[in-house]
Amino acid sequence: MEKPSLPSIDDQLKAIQQLIQKAKFSDAITQGTQLQQQLTEPSHQIEMWYLIGVAQRYNKDFSAALTSIKALLALEKNTAELIKNLAIITWR
Numbered sequence: 245m246e247k248p249s250l251p252s253i254d255d256q257l258k259a260i261q262q263l264i265q266k267a268k269f270s271d272a273i274t275q276g277t278q279l280q281q282q283l284t285e286p287s288h289q290i291e292m293w294y295l296i297g298v299a300q301r302y303n304k305d306f307s308a309a310l311t312s313i314k315a316l317l318a319l320e321k322n323t324a325e326l327i328k329n330l331a332i333i334t335w336r
Contacts, residue, residue: 253279253288260295269303272296290320301332 251259256279263272276296283289297312 253283253285257288257291257295260292260299264295264299264302267302269299272299273303273305286319290316293319 256275260272260276260279263269263275273296276292276299280289280292280296283292293312293316297309297316300306300309300312
C-alpha cells in the first residue's frame with residue numbers, strides 16, 4: 245500500500261500565503277513555523293521568513309515580525325520589499 249504523498253514545499257508555501265490572504269494570520273504563523281524547521285533550500289527559507297514576518301505584522305506582533313525580518317535579512321540582504329516591511333515594523 246502506498247503512502248499518500250505530502251504536499252510539495254512550494255504547495256505548502258502557497259497554502260500559507262493563502263492563509264495570510266484570508267486574514268488567518270495565527271494559522272499562517274503556526275504552519276510557517278512548523279514548515280520553517282523542515283526547510284534546507286535557502287530560497288525556501290527566504291520565502292518562509294518573509295511570509296512569517298508578514299503574517300506577524302498583520303497580526304500586530306511587531307516584535308516577532310522584526311525578529312523574522314532580521315532573520316530574513318541575514319539570508320537576503322538586497323530585497324526592497326524587505327526594507328519596506330522593516331520600515332513599517334520599525335515605524336510602529
